[in-house]
Amino acid sequence: MTTARSTTTDEAPQPAAPAPSRSSWAPLRPLILRLHFYAGVLVAPFLLVAAVTGLLYAGSFQAEKLVYEHELTVPVGERKLPISEQVTAARKAHPDGTVSAVRPSPEADATTRVMLSGVPGVGEGRSLAVFVDPYTAKVRGSLEQFGSTGALPLRTWIDEFHRDLHLGETGRLYSELAASWLWVISAGGLVLWFSRRRALRKVRGAKGRRRTLGLHGSVGVWAAAGFFFLSATGLTWSAYAGANIDELRTSLGQATPSVSAAAGGEHSGHGSAAGQAGDAARGVGLDKVLAAARGEGLGDPVEIVPPADATSAYVVKQVQRGWPSKQDAVAIDPASGEVTDVLRFEDYPVLAKLTRWGIDLHTGILFGLVNQIALMLLALSLILLIVWGYRMWWQRGRGTAFGRPIPRGAWQQVPRQILVPLLAGIAVLGYFLPLFGIPLAAFLVVDILLGEIAHRRGRRSYGTPAA
Numbered sequence: 451m452t453t454a455r456s457t458t459t460d461e462a463p464q465p466a467a468p469a470p471s472r473s474s475w476a477p478l479r480p481l482i483l484r485l486h487f488y489a490g491v492l493v494a495p496f497l498l499v500a501a502v503t504g505l506l507y508a509g510s511f512q513a514e515k516l517v518y519e520h521e522l523t524v525p526v527g528e529r530k531l532p533i534s535e536q537v538t539a540a541r542k543a544h545p546d547g548t549v550s551a552v553r554p555s556p557e558a559d560a561t562t563r564v565m566l567s568g569v570p571g572v573g574e575g576r577s578l579a580v581f582v583d584p585y586t587a588k589v590r591g592s593l594e595q596f597g598s599t600g601a602l603p604l605r606t607w608i609d610e611f612h613r614d615l616h617l618g619e620t621g622r623l624y625s626e627l628a629a630s631w632l633w634v635i636s637a638g639g640l641v642l643w644f645s646r647r648r649a650l651r652k653v654r655g656a657k658g659r660r661r662t663l664g665l666h667g668s669v670g671v672w673a674a675a676g677f678f679f680l681s682a683t684g685l686t687w688s689a690y691a692g693a694n695i696d697e698l699r700t701s702l703g704q705a706t707p708s709v710s711a712a713a714g715g716e717h718s719g720h721g722s723a724a725g726q727a728g729d730a731a732r733g734v735g736l737d738k739v740l741a742a743a744r745g746e747g748l749g750d751p752v753e754i755v756p757p758a759d760a761t762s763a764y765v766v767k768q769v770q771r772g773w774p775s776k777q778d779a780v781a782i783d784p785a786s787g788e789v790t791d792v793l794r795f796e797d798y799p800v801l802a803k804l805t806r807w808g809i810d811l812h813t814g815i816l817f818g819l820v821n822q823i824a825l826m827l828l829a830l831s832l833i834l835l836i837v838w839g840y841r842m843w844w845q846r847g848r849g850t851a852f853g854r855p856i857p858r859g860a861w862q863q864v865p866r867q868i869l870v871p872l873l874a875g876i877a878v879l880g881y882f883l884p885l886f887g888i889p890l891a892a893f894l895v896v897d898i899l900l901g902e903i904a905h906r907r908g909r910r911s912y913g914t915p916a917a
Contacts, residue, residue: 733784
């Protein structure tokens with residue numbers, strides 16, 4: 451591809467060596483500009499996919515309510531039937547599989563969900579949710595359900611599309627790459643924007659590339675805090691960075707605890723609360739178990755998990771992720787109906803609470819519709835920023851071709867006392883965020899090789915515009 455020569459100096463670093471009177475910041479600007487440019491060009495496609503799929507996911511909560519209205523809602527009756535009767539009705543309609551959990555109707559017009567595991571034809575890692583009218587015990591339908599938020603097929607499909615593009619564990623690398631670089635690109639953009647003269651930041655009255663740059667910078671500044679948040683919370687449950695974060699939290703004693711499902715046991719570290727569930731009617735039965743949980747102050751919505759085996763207890767846990775969060779849990783002996791363990795959300799370690807709230811805010815659950823609208827606006831902002839970024843690159847070539855890359859060699863202008871700590875910090879970040887560190891290392895290797903090739907051909911020129 452040919453490129454047109456441009457004399458625009460809005461982004462190109464100055465060829466002259468820094469004067470003694472210039473601040474220590476001046477040598478860093480070309481380096482940040484080059485990183486922001488190349489990271490934006492190379493990572494932007496991944497960010498664009500994440501933004502588009504994230505936009506869809508934020509809207510999927512409301513779409514789910516409309517698409518599955520028949521299964522989710524019922525006419526309000528006079529009195530709700532015992533949970534045991536509702537589960538019996540669900541088992542008559544679907545005798546296959548095992549009851550893995552029960553979510554009693556949390557509101558007057560909501561159905562009860564009876565989750566069955568091991569049902570033929572239901573995907574791995576999913577359960578069959580049977581929706582029962584709590585007033586009549588009539589089954590209103592059944593759908594596959596996924597995850598702790600009870601996502602139904604529509605939201606599940608969009609969720610997996612956003613998380614891994616339906617490519618499994620390999621596909622998760624795309625979303626972790628996007629999350630690892632989003633904050634880097636945002637931080638670089640903020641530094642570049644506020645280092646510009648105030649007169650050059652104006653959008654009103656500007657034309658051409660300067661107007662595009664003004665729009666790109668202004669929207670980026672307003673959305674930056676949201677991007678930092680999405681990046682940080684997205685990394686908490688990513689494949690590699692997420693594992694490092696979990697390990698760090700555990701070493702600090704900040705792991706998410708869970709109520710003990712062993713009869714008479716104390717609550718333990720993070721993990722599944724009850725393992726694989728068994729017979730829902732074991733021991734004292736669901737109705738007495740639910741009554742015991744109510745006696746401990748567990749209000750709706752709750753989920754009842756039957757004992758995993760003969761030595762396990764029932765686990766009843768609150769599942770409200772909205773604000774204020776309801777995440778208390780109790781274990782109840784199936785033989786006596788007595789509470790054997792209690793875990794309060796207020797007793798969670800600080801980092802465990804922050805992780806819970808961060809994930810719920812990231813997924814649009816914590817503040818409901820307002821949260822989801824805010825996420826959609828952030829996604830739209832990111833889409834616009836990417837489009838404007840590529841447009842600026844095109845406009846650097848005067849609208850006939852993409853402009854020339856930012857010249858290499860900016861690092862040579864950075865004083866050693868700044869460069870060494872900077873490289874050390876990047877190395878540490880790269881260790882904890884491998885999908886930031888590995889691509890950055892690969893870029894540096896390729897950049898050095900290209901520089902050497904240019905040098906051998908007698909065409910290397912650091913710090914000056916390339917033809």
